[in-house]
Amino acid sequence: MARSSEPEGRGPVADDAADVTDVSADPLRPSDHYDSAPARTPGDLGAGSADVVQPRLGLVGYLRFFWRQLTSMKTALFLLMLLAVAAIPGSLVPQRTSDPNGVVQYRAEHPDLFPVLDKLGVFDTYSSPWFSAVYLLLFISLIGCIVPRTKHHFDALRSRPPKTPARLSRLAGYRSVTLQTAGGDTDSALAPASAVERARAQLRRAGYRTQVFGDSVSAERGYLRETGNLVFHTALVGVLVTVGVGGGFGYTGQRVVVEGQTFTNALVSYDSFNPGRWFQDSQLSPFNLTLDRFTTTYEETNTDALGQPLDYTADVTATTQSGDTSEHEIKVNSPLSIGGSNVYLLGNGYAVDVTVTAPDGTAAFRDTVPFLPQNADLTSQGVIKVPDGLSDQIGMIGFFYPSAVETGDGSGILASSYPDLLNPVLSLNVYQGDLGLDAGVPQSVYSLTTDGMTEIAGASADQPALQLSPGDTVDLPDGLGTVTLSEVKRFASLDVHHDPSQLWVLLFAGLVFAGLLTALFVPRRRIWVKATETDGGVRLEYAGLARGEDPTLARAVRDIARTHLAGLGVPADVARDATSDDDPADDGPTGGGPAARGAGPSARPTGSTSNDPAPSTEAPGRAGRRI
Amino acid sequence: MTEDLANFSLVAVYSAMAIYTISFVAFALDLAKRSGDAQQAPAPSATATTGTGGAAVRGATRASSGASGGSTIVLDRAATSTTTVGPGVGRGDASSGRGTSGRRRGSAFERVATAMMVLGLLVHVSSVVTRGLAADRVPWANMFEFSLTGTAIIVAVYLVVGRFVDLSFLGAYVMGLNLVLLAIGSVNYYVEVVPLQPALQSAWLVIHVLVAILGTGFFAIAAGLSIAQLIQTKREQARLTGLRFMDTLPGADRLEDLAYRVALVGFVLWTFTLIAGAVWAERAWGRYWGWDTKEVWTFIIWVLYAGYIHARATRGWRGARSSWLSIIGFGAVLFNFGVVNVFFKGLHAYSGL
Ligand code: HEM
Numbered sequence: 001m002a003r004s005s006e007p008e009g010r011g012p013v014a015d016d017a018a019d020v021t022d023v024s025a026d027p028l029r030p031s032d033h034y035d036s037a038p039a040r041t042p043g044d045l046g047a048g049s050a051d052v053v054q055p056r057l058g059l060v061g062y063l064r065f066f067w068r069q070l071t072s073m074k075t076a077l078f079l080l081m082l083l084a085v086a087a088i089p090g091s092l093v094p095q096r097t098s099d100p101n102g103v104v105q106y107r108a109e110h111p112d113l114f115p116v117l118d119k120l121g122v123f124d125t126y127s128s129p130w131f132s133a134v135y136l137l138l139f140i141s142l143i144g145c146i147v148p149r150t151k152h153h154f155d156a157l158r159s160r161p162p163k164t165p166a167r168l169s170r171l172a173g174y175r176s177v178t179l180q181t182a183g184g185d186t187d188s189a190l191a192p193a194s195a196v197e198r199a200r201a202q203l204r205r206a207g208y209r210t211q212v213f214g215d216s217v218s219a220e221r222g223y224l225r226e227t228g229n230l231v232f233h234t235a236l237v238g239v240l241v242t243v244g245v246g247g248g249f250g251y252t253g254q255r256v257v258v259e260g261q262t263f264t265n266a267l268v269s270y271d272s273f274n275p276g277r278w279f280q281d282s283q284l285s286p287f288n289l290t291l292d293r294f295t296t297t298y299e300e301t302n303t304d305a306l307g308q309p310l311d312y313t314a315d316v317t318a319t320t321q322s323g324d325t326s327e328h329e330i331k332v333n334s335p336l337s338i339g340g341s342n343v344y345l346l347g348n349g350y351a352v353d354v355t356v357t358a359p360d361g362t363a364a365f366r367d368t369v370p371f372l373p374q375n376a377d378l379t380s381q382g383v384i385k386v387p388d389g390l391s392d393q394i395g396m397i398g399f400f401y402p403s404a405v406e407t408g409d410g411s412g413i414l415a416s417s418y419p420d421l422l423n424p425v426l427s428l429n430v431y432q433g434d435l436g437l438d439a440g441v442p443q444s445v446y447s448l449t450t451d452g453m454t455e456i457a458g459a460s461a462d463q464p465a466l467q468l469s470p471g472d473t474v475d476l477p478d479g480l481g482t483v484t485l486s487e488v489k490r491f492a493s494l495d496v497h498h499d500p501s502q503l504w505v506l507l508f509a510g511l512v513f514a515g516l517l518t519a520l521f522v523p524r525r526r527i528w529v530k531a532t533e534t535d536g537g538v539r540l541e542y543a544g545l546a547r548g549e550d551p552t553l554a555r556a557v558r559d560i561a562r563t564h565l566a567g568l569g570v571p572a573d574v575a576r577d578a579t580s581d582d583d584p585a586d587d588g589p590t591g592g593g594p595a596a597r598g599a600g601p602s603a604r605p606t607g608s609t610s611n612d613p614a615p616s617t618e619a620p621g622r623a624g625r626r627i
Numbered sequence: 628m629t630e631d632l633a634n635f636s637l638v639a640v641y642s643a644m645a646i647y648t649i650s651f652v653a654f655a656l657d658l659a660k661r662s663g664d665a666q667q668a669p670a671p672s673a674t675a676t677t678g679t680g681g682a683a684v685r686g687a688t689r690a691s692s693g694a695s696g697g698s699t700i701v702l703d704r705a706a707t708s709t710t711t712v713g714p715g716v717g718r719g720d721a722s723s724g725r726g727t728s729g730r731r732r733g734s735a736f737e738r739v740a741t742a743m744m745v746l747g748l749l750v751h752v753s754s755v756v757t758r759g760l761a762a763d764r765v766p767w768a769n770m771f772e773f774s775l776t777g778t779a780i781i782v783a784v785y786l787v788v789g790r791f792v793d794l795s796f797l798g799a800y801v802m803g804l805n806l807v808l809l810a811i812g813s814v815n816y817y818v819e820v821v822p823l824q825p826a827l828q829s830a831w832l833v834i835h836v837l838v839a840i841l842g843t844g845f846f847a848i849a850a851g852l853s854i855a856q857l858i859q860t861k862r863e864q865a866r867l868t869g870l871r872f873m874d875t876l877p878g879a880d881r882l883e884d885l886a887y888r889v890a891l892v893g894f895v896l897w898t899f900t901l902i903a904g905a906v907w908a909e910r911a912w913g914r915y916w917g918w919d920t921k922e923v924w925t926f927i928i929w930v931l932y933a934g935y936i937h938a939r940a941t942r943g944w945r946g947a948r949s950s951w952l953s954i955i956g957f958g959a960v961l962f963n964f965g966v967v968n969v970f971f972k973g974l975h976a977y978s979g980l
Contacts, residue, residue: 034942073941080934084927091923091971098917102972126918176697243916252913302629305821312825332825333911344913495913502915509902516898520891541697551888570700578698 026547027226028152030073030145070137071144079138086134090125093117097124139240146233153226161209164216164528171528171543173557177578179568180537190538190568192531199529199564206560208527216530221523225548228518231511238508246501248277251284256370258351258491262290265339265496283498285339288319292327294348294490298420307377307418314345314492330494340498347493349373349380350400352426355484356386356476364389364481370491371400372446377416378402383448384428385435390480393435395448396428397458400488412464426485428466429458430476523550527560540564542579632761633820637813639754640775644809646747651802653740658799660734661872737795744782744802751779762820767836768827770968774812777840777964778805784844792885796876800851811965831907839900843960845893846932850957852886853950860947883950887939890953894932901929920973924963931956 069075094102103123107114121128168174179190192215200210200217208219253270257263265287267273297311314330318338330336336343349371356365364386371382384396403418404425414427433453437443455461456477463477468485475482524547532539542564544557558579565575755776759766767776785801788794823832858870859879876882904925909915916922935956938949967973 029940032942033940034945073937074943077934077937077941077944080930080937084930084934087923087927087930090918091920091927091967094972095918098919099972178697178699180699180701299822302821304819308821309825310822311828333829335910335913342913346913497913502909505915506906509905513895513898513902516895520895539697549887551884565700574700578700 027156027229028149030071030076031068032073067144070141076138076141076145079134079141082134083138086131087125089122090131093122095123095125097126135240139237142233143237146230146237149226150230150234153223153230156226157223161211161218161220161526164213164218164530168528168530168541168543171545173554174541174543175558175561175579176539176541177561177565178534178537178539179565179570180534192533192538195531195538195540195564195568196529198567199531199560202564202567203527203529203560215532216528219527219529220525221527222525222547224518225522225524226519228515228520228522230515232515232519235508235511235515239505239512242501242504242508246504247499249279249283249501250497250499251275251279252498253496254346254493255496256491256493257289257291258368258370259291259294259489261368262288263494264288265341270496285341286321287339289336289338289343289494290317290319291315291492292317294492296348296420296490298418307420309419312345312348312492314494330492340500342497344495344497345492346495347373349378349491349493350402350421350424351489351491352382352398352400352485353487353489354384354426355486356384356390356394356481357484358390358481359479362389368489369398371398375416376419378419379416381446383446385437385445385448387435387437392432392480393437394456394476394480395431395435395450395453396483397431397448397450398429399427401425401427402488414467421488424470424488426468426488428468428483430456430461430466432456432478432480520549523552523556524548525550525553525556527557529560529564629761629763629820632757636754636758636761636775637817639750639757640809640813643747643751643754644806644813646743646750647802647806647809650740650743650747651799651806653736653743654795654798654802657734657736657740657795658872660736661796661875662870737798740798740802741795744798745786748779748782748786751775751782755779758820762822764823765833765837767840768823768832769818769821770816770964771812771818773836773840773964774808774816777843778809778812780840780844781805781808781847784841785848788848788889793877794848796855796872797848797851800854801848804847804851826911829907829910831903831910835900835903835907838896838903842893842896842900843964845889845896846953846957846960849886849890849893850954852882852889853953856882856886856950857947857954879946883939883946886950886953887936890932890935890956894929894936897925897929897932901925920967920971921963924959924967928956928959928963931959 094100094106096103106123110117117123121130125131165171169176181190196212196215196217200212200219203210203217203219206221208221209223210217210219212218251274253273255263255269255271263269265284267281267284291314293315295311295313295315296309299305299308299310302308312332315327316330316336317325317327318336319325320339328336328338330343330345332345335345350373351368351370353368354365355363358364365384367384369382369384371380373380380400380402382398382400384398386394386396399414401414401416402420402424403416403422404414405417405423407413407415414425431448431450431453436449436452443449457463458465461477466474466476466483468474468483470485470488473482473484526545526547528541528543530541532541540561542557542561544553546553561579562572562575565578566572570578755766758772758775762768762772766772781801782805785794785797855873855876856879859873859876859882862868862870862873863879877885904922905915908917908919908922931952935949935952938944938952941949
């Protein structure tokens, strides 16, 4: 039983781990995990694998080989890296899903590059075949990894701690303490069996699973670490599945609602609507929302932020199917939850109340037209189409300036200097001719095709653009009629979003996080306490073994030894000295062994123990006898 | 009032940078001195402590105690008093790395450097606080404020982690990184105090962004440790001579352990950032995930660090190879902040530039 000084480094524990421990209860790892036994053939994970490395594999053999490759750590690592790289292109070019206008602009700016990139699918990176292939392979690998590990872990949960290794001294945090009673009587508390039993009870209380093997107790804790790891990985699959499948049951719809207007949650009333794959009309819970008022607040005093929006509030009245009405506020960051859907406030702008009157006084057009904001000061653009009621079809491209100012170059061109309505002006370029509405091609309400038309008021016409303030009526050119701007209103752009899977995603994300915390910060370790009888006392040995990252193992062994010794009647300070190591925080920077420290008159130094701790060689004349 | 506070904040941050510069220089001198120390007392291995007499004696004591049978306690039941004897405990704790080298006694340079760092941090924190007071909200709502607060947190993380393990050799790295980031932040990203736009008015601004900054702090320290680990590995393989001061650093294995643990904390914080960000996005934009550029990069960083954690558990990747991933991961963090915010288009338009 030579106990020479420990070699430095992590060598002894790692190298000897195999000979001192039973690894069957350890978590199952892919064979190229650093902690797995290295000597095996590649891909060997157990039964029936000897034939796998043979050259003639047969189909099944190949499949099995392939499967093992796919579920190895290296493959997981490779696929993770590939996933990171594959995600990059989507951040470099605009995506159709999140920035469709950006894609259009990109096409205009890079006419040569665009078709190539588009073929590669980079404008839909995250639904492209190659991106999907990477994450699907990763998740197949993941599932192939989780399933056997989970099964193995279930078995391990029911297993007993492994046998105490023969040589504890080579393990982490090892310390030994010999207890002797004065006078050499046999103190029943110091009988090895009761000392072991006491240690077992103590370890048990501390959450260890224990098993007594003769003169020692073997204890293991931290199965939760592997549980956490499995929960983490499984919950990742859960997130993927709920995100992928769950979205198919929901829908999102956008609708612009002008103050005073009511929006009904039905397919026809949406400006745009994206149903999930399995969406059905009946899922739209019938409710009405009336936008009573839309209020904005802009910064007025801070000169560095004049006109910066501070708050948007939409006051709405909601009517549910049963006819109950209630009033609500919708704000950015504070959606309205109604009928199983959420209603978000995602944008706002101005809408103009315009009437076009024919020379005979009949109204050819009367509507509230939303204008789309073009910049931070809410210069807005919109289109008014008057197909009937006048002698000719006219279309008008309008610019609305909430706080109109001349640009200053004398050209009379306007701009908006502030987003609120300080000096509202509507400027209209008027076109006469064929609106092209009869061609059957659907047209956006926000754009005007001027191909078949002539500009009769505007920059390239004889007459300048029409300019109106609220309340104004101006004549159209050529005696076509008049235009009246009666009022300017606010509109809110609402997103209605229904996603029944969202809570599930959140649940799995929570499990991911909880599993991660458990997997990383619950230590998995084994502790052994061994008691051997000595002449008139007992020799106690304590040691631990980390199963995975465990920086505090040595300290844990020390604390267990201290508590155990205290339970055997050793005063706390003595126990502390006897078990302390060179930890500078513990016994000062000078280190060295604990000095003999008496605790009273009967405390006497008893000399050093012999180099060989075997009980049989304890000298009869050792100092302890004298007490 | 707002302007006074904001100006004070700016003065304070420049003062902090001046103090940090002193700290940086002192840390650099400390490293130079370490070279001298290492030369005077050639250590047998890189893991050994500096060549002070005390360490040698301790080593000898330990060796003999390792050969002993541990302590003996004699219990006097009648008097309930006790004696301990014996030269010490057998030590089997070779893997913890702790105590094998002990804590190096810092040089005067190092003490000055640390003191200056603490002082600098105090001034720096006063800058952060006054900026918050000036804006009447959390001081991390645009890139300037993010740099200001983030650098303070990197220093704080360094000092806190340094209370548990000796990180003095990273002081120059932390100070250097900090000075660069602060200089870029206050020169290139500076914006006057402006109120929060509606999308940012949320409790999630406090939580999501703060946790992201904290995670960044841990990643920064981990990357420094990984760089040190790489250098140390090269030296241990005798492929790199010079840099004598590296003799006074822990060995590559120990550095790897430290880097890994620090990065783990960062990873947990980053995971939270990702989840919290998704929750906030659902509140503010009506969808929890939309592959917005900033979301993409947060995801890429998360995957990179997951890869790092895996690499450390993969045979053939443990050691120097995996540490590259930690460094690349931190590179991506810096990229996400410095480049994605400014040059990439997306919903996260909060740079304020
Ligand atoms: C979606 C992809 C994956 C992600 C994001 C991921 C992430 C992680 C993270 C963060 C850890 C450390 C936390 C812990 O110990 O529980 C971990 C550990 C682990 N993962 Fe994965 N993982 C993924 C896929 C896989 C796959 C496909 C395998 C199977 C080959 C795998 C096997 C493992 C193993 C064995 C560990 C324990 C490592 C150790 O002992 O330290 N993972 N994974």
